[in-house]
Amino acid sequence: MSQPFDLLVIGGGINGVGIARDASGRGLRVLLCERGDLAEHTSSASTKLIHGGLRYLEQYEFRLVREALTERERLMRLAPHIIWPLRFVLPHDAGLRPAWMLRLGLFLYDHLARLKALPRSEALRFDRTGVGAPLxxxxxxxxxxxxxxxxxxxxxxxxxxxxxxxxxEIRTRTTVESARREAGGWTVTLYDAERRQRESVRARVVVNAAGPWVGETLLRTLAVEARPKVRLIKGSHIVVRRLYDGDQAYILQQPDRRIVFAIPYERDFTLIGTTDVAHEGGPGPVRISSEETRYLCACINRSFERQIGPDDVVWSFSGLRPLYDDAAANASAVTRDYVLELDREGPPVLSVFGGKITTYRRLAEHALEKLTPHLPDMKAAWTGGAPLPGGDMAGADFDRFVETLSADYPFLPAATARRLARAYGTRAGHVLGDARAPSDLGEIFGGDLTAREVDYLVRHEWARASDDILWRRSKLGLHMDREGVARLGRYLAAAPVGSVAQRP
Known part of the structure; x- marks a missing residue:
């Protein structure tokens, strides 16, 4: 058996990878196992916002909102290629929340943020501004x-x-089949689905960041006797052809007191969501229901001049949010805050319940704080000032970087240069390499996806299947036809499988 790991992280969603990153930067020996692809479930099914959560103020979640707003400002600096400002328009709808309540909520939202990188809220008269045109x-x-x-x-x-x-060590397509406590740590059996091999490893501490499977993992895999405290809430989104001009998003109040977003998406589309539906079954893949689709269409039709129906939906996605069960009667009222529970009956296991993508970095810091007594050699926190790969742009000036990339690779269409800059930031050159003409990038599958980019994703970002590339590493699936998808599948089937992502 190999040398023991300090930390075994179960789950390749945002919380799991955030903890793995923080821990490895503190000098710990870390193994992360994800039985599917990274972000395959909840973390790729979000509304794709880094936000404080305006509506959480109604639930008096002031600590959560303040922390999220602080993280919003920080993450903008650390990952300016994949995170950028978005202006939201909130129409006042007579008969729903009164204008004074909206004004008060936005005042709090402005002032709970300690940093001021984004413009503050303002009142609008729609007859004096173009943002009212679609309404x-x-x-x-x-x-x-x-x-x-x-x-x-x-x-x-x-x-x-x-x-x-x-x-x-990041291992995708690897299941933690069983784990048992022994003197000095955990003995864990892993199954690598790609190689059809089992392996036994040891770890001093286990972090259960299995998302919707957190309760199941705690009881069945780790054999920890505890009442599962996870509440599964399904959230679904639809994508339609672009509903309006402009870069602004809309946040629309509904008679049931929920809110629904309409957001510009992938240039040609509008993203609409989300629903909040209690999920009574076990964890696993979920799909949008016809009732959810009709609900989201009705939300748009209540506010927009342009009317839509289920036939207008070009794509939809759903995910299960593993929220901490606070016994709230309404699915929309269940806390989005995170709870970390440490079981010390022998070698420790830390389970992560709840959370939101905005606060993942702070969640990771808090998780390692809880584990400090069990990992005394761990170094100090460090992620608050460390850019994510590709985010080390001078002054976080994305537009200037796009100009530089276009100058370095003048054969790229402007839209392609911008997409690659968004996806890879300062590492876009690692994808493009020494290419000096379009032909150097190899086969084009559609949606400007080339063989060279696919090779990079397989070699460095754990991509294995078409969906990994078209719906998680990118959203190019919206821009490709069936023939292109089929050609990509054949190309990937012929690619050699690597066990560990290699450095560019």
């Missing part, structure tokens, strides 16, 4: 405020990549 004429006024967009799956992959470059 129904009965909506005459509202407000605007700022939050941020994030490429959620890429945030996960970049954390894993940084962890690997700092010494962590």
């Amino acid at each position: 129904q004429q009965r909506l005459t006024r509202g407000f605007a405020y700022s939050d941020c967009w994030v490429e959620d799956s890429r945030l996960v992959v970049l954390n894993a990549l940084d962890a690997a470059e700092r010494g962590a």
Whole structure:
């Protein structure tokens, strides 16, 4: 058996990779196991926002909102390629929340943030601004405020990549089949689905960041007798052809007191979501229901001049949020805050419940704080000032970087240069290498995806299947036809499988 790991992390979602990255940078020997692909489930099914959570103020979640707003400002600096500002328009709808309540909530939202990198909220008269053009004429006024967009799956992959470059082992398609406590640590049986091999490893501490499977992992895999405290809430989104001009997003109040976002997406589309539906079954892949689709269409039709129906949906996605069970009666009211539970009955296991993508970095810091007595040689916290891979742009000036990339690779169409800059930041050159003409990039599968980029994703970012590339490392699936997808599948089937991502 190999040398014991300090930390075994179960789960390749945002919380798992965030903890693995932080721990590896503190000098710990880390192994992360994900039985599928990175971000395959909840972490790729978010609304793709880095935000404080305006609506959480109604639930008096002031600590969570303040922490999230602080993290919003920090993450903008650390990953300017995949995180950027987004202006939201909030129409005032008579009969729903009164204008004074919206104004008060936005005042708190502005002032709970300690840093001021984004513009503050403002009141709007829609007859004086173009942002009112898509809305129904009965909506005459509202407000605007700022939050941020994030490429959620890429945030996960970049954390894993940084962890690997700092010494962590990241194993995808690897299941933790069983684990038992022994003197001095855990003995764990792993199954590598790609190689069809089992392996036994040892770890001093286990972190259970299995997302929707956190309760199942605790009881069945780790054999820890504890009442599962996870509540599964399904959230679904739909994507339609672009509903309006402009870069602004809309946050729409609903008669059931929920809110629904309409957000510019992938240039040609609008993302609409999300639902909050209690999930009564076990953890696993989920799909949007016809009722959810009709609900989201109705939310748009209540506010926009342009009307949509289920036939307008070009893509949808759903995920299970593993929220901490606080016994709230309404699914929308369940806390989005995170809870970390440490079981010390022998070698420790830390289980992660709840959380939101915005606060993953602080969650990781808090998790390692809890584990400090069990890992006394761990170094100090460090992630608050360390850019994610590709985020080390001078002054976090993304537009200037795009100009530099275009100058270095003048044969690239402007849209392709911008997409590659968004996806890879300062590492876009690692993808393009010594290419001096389009032909140097190899086969084109569609949506400007080339063989050279695919090779990079397989070699360095754990991509194995078409979905890994088209729906998680990117959203190019929206821009490709079936023939292109089939050619990509054949190309990947012929690619050699590597066990560990290699440094560019």
